[in-house]
Amino acid sequence: MTPALKHMRRAAGYLAILLVTSFLIFVLIEAAPGDPAEIMLGTSAQLDTVAALRAELGLDRPMLVRYASWIGGVFTGDLGASYTYGTPVGELIADRLAVTVPLTLFATFLAICISLPLGVWAGARPGAVTDGLATIFAQFGIAVPNFWIGLLLILFLSLGLGWFPAGGFPGWGEGLGKAVSALILPAIALAIPQAAVLTRVTRAAVIEVAHEDFVRTARAKGLGRNRALWLHTVPNALLPVVTMLGLQIPFLISGAVLVENVFTLPGIGTLAYQALSQRDLIVVQNVVLMFAIIVIVVNLIVDGLYAILDPRLRTHK
Amino acid sequence: MKRIPLNLWLGGLISFLLVGSAILSRFWTPEDPIKMNILNRLKGPGDAGLLGADQIGRDVFSMIMAGGWTSLGIAVTATIVGGSIGTLIGVTAAAKSGAFEKVSGWVNSVLFAFPPILSAILLGALLGPGGLTSIIAIGVFMIPVFTRISRGAAMQIWSRDYIKAAKMSGKGQALITVEHILPNISAQLLVQFAIQTGLGILAEAGLSFLGMGIAPPTPSWGRMLADAQTYIGTAPHLVLAPGIAIALAVLGLNLLGDGLRDLSDPRRKQAS
Amino acid sequence: MLSIKDLRVSFQQSTGALTEVVHGISLDLDRGETLGIVGESGSGKSVLSLATMGLLPRTAQASGQILFEGQDLLKAPEKQMCGLRGRKIGMIFQEPMSALNPAMTVGAQIAEGLRLHNGLSKSDARAETLRLLEMVQIPNAAQRIDSYPHEMSGGQRQRVGIAIAIALKPDLLIADEPTTALDVTVQAEILDILDDLVAELGISLILISHDLGVIARIADRTLVMYRGDEMEHGDTEQVLRHPRHDYTRKLLAAMPRRALKSLDQTGGEKPHA
Numbered sequence: 001m002t003p004a005l006k007h008m009r010r011a012a013g014y015l016a017i018l019l020v021t022s023f024l025i026f027v028l029i030e031a032a033p034g035d036p037a038e039i040m041l042g043t044s045a046q047l048d049t050v051a052a053l054r055a056e057l058g059l060d061r062p063m064l065v066r067y068a069s070w071i072g073g074v075f076t077g078d079l080g081a082s083y084t085y086g087t088p089v090g091e092l093i094a095d096r097l098a099v100t101v102p103l104t105l106f107a108t109f110l111a112i113c114i115s116l117p118l119g120v121w122a123g124a125r126p127g128a129v130t131d132g133l134a135t136i137f138a139q140f141g142i143a144v145p146n147f148w149i150g151l152l153l154i155l156f157l158s159l160g161l162g163w164f165p166a167g168g169f170p171g172w173g174e175g176l177g178k179a180v181s182a183l184i185l186p187a188i189a190l191a192i193p194q195a196a197v198l199t200r201v202t203r204a205a206v207i208e209v210a211h212e213d214f215v216r217t218a219r220a221k222g223l224g225r226n227r228a229l230w231l232h233t234v235p236n237a238l239l240p241v242v243t244m245l246g247l248q249i250p251f252l253i254s255g256a257v258l259v260e261n262v263f264t265l266p267g268i269g270t271l272a273y274q275a276l277s278q279r280d281l282i283v284v285q286n287v288v289l290m291f292a293i294i295v296i297v298v299n300l301i302v303d304g305l306y307a308i309l310d311p312r313l314r315t316h317k
Numbered sequence: 318m319k320r321i322p323l324n325l326w327l328g329g330l331i332s333f334l335l336v337g338s339a340i341l342s343r344f345w346t347p348e349d350p351i352k353m354n355i356l357n358r359l360k361g362p363g364d365a366g367l368l369g370a371d372q373i374g375r376d377v378f379s380m381i382m383a384g385g386w387t388s389l390g391i392a393v394t395a396t397i398v399g400g401s402i403g404t405l406i407g408v409t410a411a412a413k414s415g416a417f418e419k420v421s422g423w424v425n426s427v428l429f430a431f432p433p434i435l436s437a438i439l440l441g442a443l444l445g446p447g448g449l450t451s452i453i454a455i456g457v458f459m460i461p462v463f464t465r466i467s468r469g470a471a472m473q474i475w476s477r478d479y480i481k482a483a484k485m486s487g488k489g490q491a492l493i494t495v496e497h498i499l500p501n502i503s504a505q506l507l508v509q510f511a512i513q514t515g516l517g518i519l520a521e522a523g524l525s526f527l528g529m530g531i532a533p534p535t536p537s538w539g540r541m542l543a544d545a546q547t548y549i550g551t552a553p554h555l556v557l558a559p560g561i562a563i564a565l566a567v568l569g570l571n572l573l574g575d576g577l578r579d580l581s582d583p584r585r586k587q588a589s
Numbered sequence: 590m591l592s593i594k595d596l597r598v599s600f601q602q603s604t605g606a607l608t609e610v611v612h613g614i615s616l617d618l619d620r621g622e623t624l625g626i627v628g629e630s631g632s633g634k635s636v637l638s639l640a641t642m643g644l645l646p647r648t649a650q651a652s653g654q655i656l657f658e659g660q661d662l663l664k665a666p667e668k669q670m671c672g673l674r675g676r677k678i679g680m681i682f683q684e685p686m687s688a689l690n691p692a693m694t695v696g697a698q699i700a701e702g703l704r705l706h707n708g709l710s711k712s713d714a715r716a717e718t719l720r721l722l723e724m725v726q727i728p729n730a731a732q733r734i735d736s737y738p739h740e741m742s743g744g745q746r747q748r749v750g751i752a753i754a755i756a757l758k759p760d761l762l763i764a765d766e767p768t769t770a771l772d773v774t775v776q777a778e779i780l781d782i783l784d785d786l787v788a789e790l791g792i793s794l795i796l797i798s799h800d801l802g803v804i805a806r807i808a809d810r811t812l813v814m815y816r817g818d819e820m821e822h823g824d825t826e827q828v829l830r831h832p833r834h835d836y837t838r839k840l841l842a843a844m845p846r847r848a849l850k851s852l853d854q855t856g857g858e859k860p861h862a
Contacts, residue, residue: 017426024427025439032442143515143567145522148560151546155553213687219644220682221702221753222675224667231701235692250432257434258523262546272438273527284442292430311737312691 010303014296021292022074026067029285035059039279040083074289084280092271092283093290099169099183100260100267104252106187108245111194116241118195119202123237124229126207134199141196146255150189150262157185167264186263190255194248201244205237212236238309246302249295325576331569332511339385348376350383351534359552368558371541372548377555380536381562387448387537388566391530392517395452396510399459404506406460407467408498411475412490418468425461433458433520437529448531455520459513466509470502504581508574515570522563538563590793591618591641591761596653598636598645607650611636611817620760623787623794625808625825627801627840633817634797638763641795642680643670657761676706679754679792681783683766685746689738695749696722696734702756721752725782744775751783758790765797780806801844805829813837 037053038045054060057080058069073079079089122134158166164185170178209215210233218228257269264270268287275283307313342350347366354374357365368377410418431439437446437454444450474480474497483493524530525539533540538559545555598611611633618624626634639645641655643662655662657678662670674680682688690698699721700714709717715734722730725748738746747767754762764783768776784807787794798804804811804825811828813820813836821834832838 013423014426017423017430020423021427021430028439028443139568139571140564143519143571144564145519145526145560147523147526148542148556148563151542151549151556151560155549155556159550213682213684214690216644217680217682217688217698217750217753218690218701220642220674220680222671222673222705223701224671227705232690232693236690250429250435254432254434254520254523257438258526261527276438276441276529279442281442284438288435288439291435295430296426310692312739 007303011300014300018293018296019071022071022289023067025285025288025292026070029281030063032281034279034281036083036281070285074286079286080282082275082280082283084275084278084283089283089286093268093286096266096268096271098172099265100256100269103183103186103190103260103265103267104256106183107190107194107252107255110187110191111198112245114191114195115198115202119199119241120206120229120234120237122199123203123206123210124225124233126203131203134203138196138200138203141192141199144193145258146189146193147258147262149192150186150259153185153189154262167262169265182263182265186259186265189262190252190259193255194252197248198241198244202237202241205240206233209233209237235309239306242302242305242309246299249298253291253294322576322579324572325580328511328569328572328574328576331565332573335385335389335566335569338382339389342379342382342386346376346379346382348379350375350379350536352376359548359555361552361554369552369554371555372544372552375536377541377558380541381538381558384536384538384541384559385562385566387525387531387535388518388521388563389514391448391451391521392455392514395455395517395521396459396514398452399456400463400506400510400513402456403460403463404467407464407469408471408494408502410464410468411471411498412494421464421468425464428457428461431457434523434527434529437524437527441529446529446532448535451521451524451530454524455517458520459517462513463506463509466505467502470505471498474498474501504577508578508581511570511574511577515567515574518563518566518570522559590620590658591616591795592654592656593617593637593641594654594656596637596640596651596655598633598640598649598651600646601648601650609817611640613653614812614814614817614819616812616822618761618793618795620793621788621791623784623796623807623809625804625811626795626797626814627799627804627811628814628820629799629840631816632814634814635765636817637814638680638765638795638797641763642674642678643667644674672706675702675759676757677759678761678763679757679759681747681750681754681762681764681767684770685743685750686738686770688750689746691738694735694737695741695746696736699749699752699756702753706757717756718752721756722749724755724786725749725752726778727752742775743771744779747771747775747779748782751779751786755786755790755792759792761793761795762787763795763797766799767796768803769798769800776803783807801829801840813840 035050035054037050037057037059041050041053051060058066061069070080077090079093081088082092085092118134118137122131125131153164154166157163165182169182172179206229210229212233214236215228215232218232219225223231253269256267257273259265260267260269261273268290272284272287275281275287352375354365354370354376357370357374357376359372360370360374362369365374366376366378368381370376371380406421406424410421433454436457437450440450440454444453471494480493480497483497488496521530521537522539522542525537526543528540528543530539531537541559542556545552545559549556593614593616595613595615596611597609597613599607599609601607614633614637616624626637628634636645636649640649640651641657641662643665645651651663653663657673662673665673689695696715696718699718700709703709703714703717704711719730719734722734727733727745727748733741733745738749741749750767754764767783768779771779780803783794786792794807796804796808808825810823811825812822813828813834815836820836821828821832828837829841832841
């Protein structure tokens with residue numbers, strides 16, 4: 001099979017997964033108690049008013065038709081209107097993504113900046129003091145809930161030292177500096193557990209690759225220990241690290257919901273959470289689908305990254 | 318005499334204390350963990366009980382003990398349920414391969430897209446918040462993990478010669494799975510059980526922090542933190558105790574899992 | 590040029606105990622000479638070569654002397670060894686499959702040493718790499734230079750391994766089982782390339798092998814090792830024709846008959862010439 005065909009097949013597989021996932025979401029939300037029209041109009045509304053609104057929202061159509069029209073809307077960008085706010089769900093989500101996407105990217109960037117040197121440093125000399133310190137960081141970082149890290153950061157750095165705002169988001173219109181400083185603490189809180197996991201994986205991968213023959217070949221060419229480590233061992237150790245980065249995405253998203261809550265950031269997690277408490281089910285439905293899409297798209301990107309990191313996966317025999 | 322690895326005895330000790338205090342909380346706590354005592358409102362450690370009192374004067378230490386039961390109960394139940402389903406799918410996929418394996422791979426990919434908080438948001442819409450929602454949301458997340466682990470481990474056993482011999486002698490797949498595969502992968506499953514229970518505790522804390530977990534007044538570590546957030550400026554001690562409890566519990570279970578793995582497979586010790 | 594005196598190497602076990610695996614080996618090598626070291630696996634021959642390169646694992650301890658151009662390599666600081674490795678002493682490894690970095694083009698792997706030691710510019714290094722690939726007889730070198738190891742056959746990879754080792758025209762080349770992992774048909778080609786290049790460039794060669802046929806083909810002198818001890822040491826022809834030691838006789842007897850015949854032809858007294 002040619003690589004192009006393989007990628008297409010994989011993409012088709014992911015698309016099928018998305019369809020199944022979306023159907024599952026749809027059915028679950030359908031089964032949820034509470035009629036949207038009744039929620040919108042309140043319990044005192046007349047029966048015929050409710051019926052009229054149901055018709056207007058298209059809720060009286062058969063389930064499969066409604067599912068199809070929802071999926072069609074996903075492709076055209078028309079996701080319907082929020083039951084509570086009346087604003088288009090698409091706009092609502094886009095607004096909130098402007099906070100969540102920078103936040104998660106920032107956190108991932110921080111996590112890589114922490115874990116890569118730490119993991120390589122630890123893996124280069126297993127059993128040394130540095131290895132011990134990195135291992136302790138990894139064990140604690142994995143065990144500590146990110147929302148608690150967020151609370152501690154607020155306690156010490158915001159309330160204690162007053163370095164950062166304790167929460168809220170001024171919006172990107174208020175200037176880059178203010179917006180970024182509002183994201184720093186949440187990003188750290190989100191990054192630490194990620195960094196811990198990645199440190200562990202990096203360390204293990206470096207230890208394994210360091211025993212490979214080609215590292216010895218590099219040393220035999222006259223490369224010093226560090227040069228061989230960074231030019232030969234590390235590039236070959238990145239594959240499992242990238243895999244783990246992909247596997248961590250669901251955790252990153254869960255984490256974002258929690259951390260946004262701690263720092264009262266108007267992100268997608270807060271939106272989902274608020275929508276749930278207001279029973280704005282159409283928002284819940286779309287947000288959850290969007291999360292699933294993000295997970296799957298990131299997995300596709302990770303697949304593509306493999307090919308860059310490992311030339312063996314790029315060409316075919 | 319094998320030396321007991323540091324992580325095993327440290328993890329074992331913490332896990333033992335966690336389970337012990339959780340069980341003890343069913344029979345005895347210093348104070349009633351749900352009893353208000355407005356006179357003790359927001360008092361610090363030592364002034365009211367070992368760890369102080371919360372915004373309505375409940376004893377924090379007692380709440381930590383009782384919250385341990387909640388966390389552990391939900392995490393263990395979810396891991397047992399999700400782990401059993403996942404293992405069943407995994408060993409079946411290893412035995413049958415072919416179409417079943419493919420389908421189970423797909424199911425996993427779908428489930429994988431649903432981290433506990435997302436499932437809980439969805440399920441919350443359906444069932445409302447509560448212990449059951451938490452258990453299902455966390456359990457669903459455990460399924461793909463156990464499927465992957467058990468399938469991989471089972472496939473390794475299937476390729477052994479004595480399994481081929483058993484096949485030749487006419488034993489069915491189910492019988493071989495029960496007689497040979499499951500006993501041989503049980504060590505790996507036990508290791509995973511400890512680690513996943515730790516993750517379950519983290520997830521439960523997250524859910525109850527968001528108010529999607531077990532309903533009040535049943536104490537839970539996540540809800541304690543959510544309440545503490547309101548009083549973070551005036552009573553910072555309320556933030557510390559539940560967080561440390563969560564972190565220690567997860568750390569202990571992780572160390573226990575790692576330690577068990579080192580013990581059962583010393584070869585992996587250096588690399589893991 | 591190279592003189593090893595009473596080399597002993599021990600490894601630290603996980604229990605802390607030391608196990609000696611090379612028990613006092615001595616040998617001398619002149620410029621342009623080829624020395625074969627023969628022995629079965631576990632005889633300590635690879636440890637000997639790694640000791641010379643200064644690439645023994647951390648758990649190993651070496652004593653004795655390895656004098657290279659008068660300098661004791663066992664006492665040389667790491668920085669100095671880095672300057673010697675590749676530039677003065679090259680090495681070819683056994684497994685062409687795993688001895689090359691899978692994530693780097695072969696051209697970049699050959700050029701790496703050139704750029705490191707000689708400070709060549711990118712384009713100069715590439716031109717020199719191309720020349721080296723042609724020297725080791727890689728067909729279509731201009732295209733293969735940008736190939737990755739997995740796109741090459743075992744024999745081609747080992748040619749790349751040779752190109753890496755001779756890139757800086759070292760004075761000494763150590764080849765540790767360079768043909769063992771290869772198909773029999775390719776083995777002879779690789780040995781010929783190695784033999785020609787060593788002669789052409791005036792490189793001293795230490796050829797390590799478990800295969801007497803390989804040794805017989807190109808070694809001037811042969812050292813037979815068994816479990817870290819020297820069994821026999823002398824002119825290759827002498828050692829193979831008139832073995833003085835039982836162990837050498839056993840090695841000879843263990844060779845397939847066909848190989849023995851070819852031994853007669855190559856190591857023999859000017860056979861049908």
